[in-house]
Amino acid sequence: MIPAAPLPLQPAPAPAPAHDPAAATPRWQRLWREGVRDPRELLRLLGLDEAAAGISDAAAAQFPLRVPRGFIARMRPGDLHDPLLRQVLPVPDEARIVPGFSLDAVGDAAAKKADGVIQKYRGRALLVATGSCAINCRYCFRRHFPYADETAARDGWAGAVAAIAADTGIDEVILSGGDPLSLATPKLAELTARLAAIPHIRRLRIHSRLPVVLPERVDDAFVEWLSALPWPVAFVIHANHAKEFDASVDASVGRLRRAGAQLLNQAVLLRGVNDSVEALADLCERGYAAGVMPYYLHQLDRVQGVAHFEVEDERARELHRQLAGRLSGYLVPKLVREVAGDPGKRPL
Ligand SMILES: *Cc1c(COP(=O)(O)O)cnc(C)c1O
Numbered sequence: 278m279i280p281a282a283p284l285p286l287q288p289a290p291a292p293a294p295a296h297d298p299a300a301a302t303p304r305w306q307r308l309w310r311e312g313v314r315d316p317r318e319l320l321r322l323l324g325l326d327e328a329a330a331g332i333s334d335a336a337a338a339q340f341p342l343r344v345p346r347g348f349i350a351r352m353r354p355g356d357l358h359d360p361l362l363r364q365v366l367p368v369p370d371e372a373r374i375v376p377g378f379s380l381d382a383v384g385d386a387a388a389k390k391a392d393g394v395i396q397k398y399r400g401r402a403l404l405v406a407t408g409s410c411a412i413n414c415r416y417c418f419r420r421h422f423p424y425a426d427e428t429a430a431r432d433g434w435a436g437a438v439a440a441i442a443a444d445t446g447i448d449e450v451i452l453s454g455g456d457p458l459s460l461a462t463p464k465l466a467e468l469t470a471r472l473a474a475i476p477h478i479r480r481l482r483i484h485s486r487l488p489v490v491l492p493e494r495v496d497d498a499f500v501e502w503l504s505a506l507p508w509p510v511a512f513v514i515h516a517n518h519a520k521e522f523d524a525s526v527d528a529s530v531g532r533l534r535r536a537g538a539q540l541l542n543q544a545v546l547l548r549g550v551n552d553s554v555e556a557l558a559d560l561c562e563r564g565y566a567a568g569v570m571p572y573y574l575h576q577l578d579r580v581q582g583v584a585h586f587e588v589e590d591e592r593a594r595e596l597h598r599q600l601a602g603r604l605s606g607y608l609v610p611k612l613v614r615e616v617a618g619d620p621g622k623r624p625l
């Protein structure tokens with residue numbers, strides 16, 4: 278999600294506690310666990326030849342493959358260049374050492390307010406709710422870990438909530454990670470119940486890729502939780518390509534909208550995935566058709582192993598100019614990069 282501080286990889290969310298017979302394991306947690314972890318199985322499912330695909334076991338060992346089956350179903354069988362496949366397939370290019378691409382993410386220790394709470398920008402505090410994700414995106418800063426090995430959930434949210442309560446300058450809390458929706462709904466409810474006691478919080482923001490990669494996550498219990506929140510909610514989904522949307526995503530996003538959330542999309546500009554004006558325009562239009570407003574188009578964070586995804590700044594600007602010449606103004610996302618020490622995302 279928001280590259281604030283890398284976290285160690287964590288296992289799938291724990292099933293509902295055994296001592297509570299009423300709490301059956303939600304379906305989305307089962308689907309999460311059934312996600313594909315073996316690159317060869319992924320290739321088999323897509324009818325792709327292993328030798329031609331050029332997967333890297335070393336890359337998969339460094340940052341495991343993980344992808345929900347519903348997301349695989351949106352990939353085109355037999356197409357090695359499928360833009361969804363490129364986002365998850367471990368490849369030899371990841372071993373290239375390229376100057377300027379470091380092990381450090383953009384997060385800096387100075388921005389840490391408490392375990393799992395990071396503040397870089399005025400007014401908004403980012404809460405690292407969990408380190409887990411349902412999908413492992415190859416371009417993500419999260420492939421390198423750890424130095425923040427504690428999330429805000431660890432002590433039942435006490436430290437994180439106290440740090441936010443103590444700073445009246447914070448009026449927006451951002452749930453991030455990892456993916457905050459990898460937490461079970463009762464755990465999220467526990468957190469927001471605590472935050473609700475802080476009078477200076479005016480807005481809640483959620484950054485999650487789950488409505489797109491595991492739309493089943495937006496189930497009845499989740500919608501009930503979301504609808505009952507005491508603040509206006511901005512919900513930032515992370516879709517990089519129009520093909521990530523299908524009827525199941527339209528449904529999950531529609532439920533979020535009906536629960537009262539303001540929906541925004543943040544994408545990363547990725548070579549071989551969405552680096553054409555057609556792909557970007559399709560993404561913005563497809564998202565809007567589902568009820569999602571374009572927000573940011575990010576230049577990727579320069580962490581080791583992702584250089585093959587990078588689009589040069591000049592080309593990024595040109596793509597953005599062409600996009601603006603083609604779409605309604607409100608469909609054009611802001612092209613930005615995160616620069617350590619800046620007071621906000623830096624426009625390119
Ligand atoms: C990106 C980011 C935000 C959110 O920035 P916006 O421009 O408001 O979307 C907040 N906190 C941190 C630490 C971030 O990295």
Ligand code: SF4
Pocket residue numbers: 278279409410411412413414417418419454455456486515
């Ligand atoms: S969903 Fe993908 S991009 Fe977002 S934090 Fe997880 S691995 Fe990174």
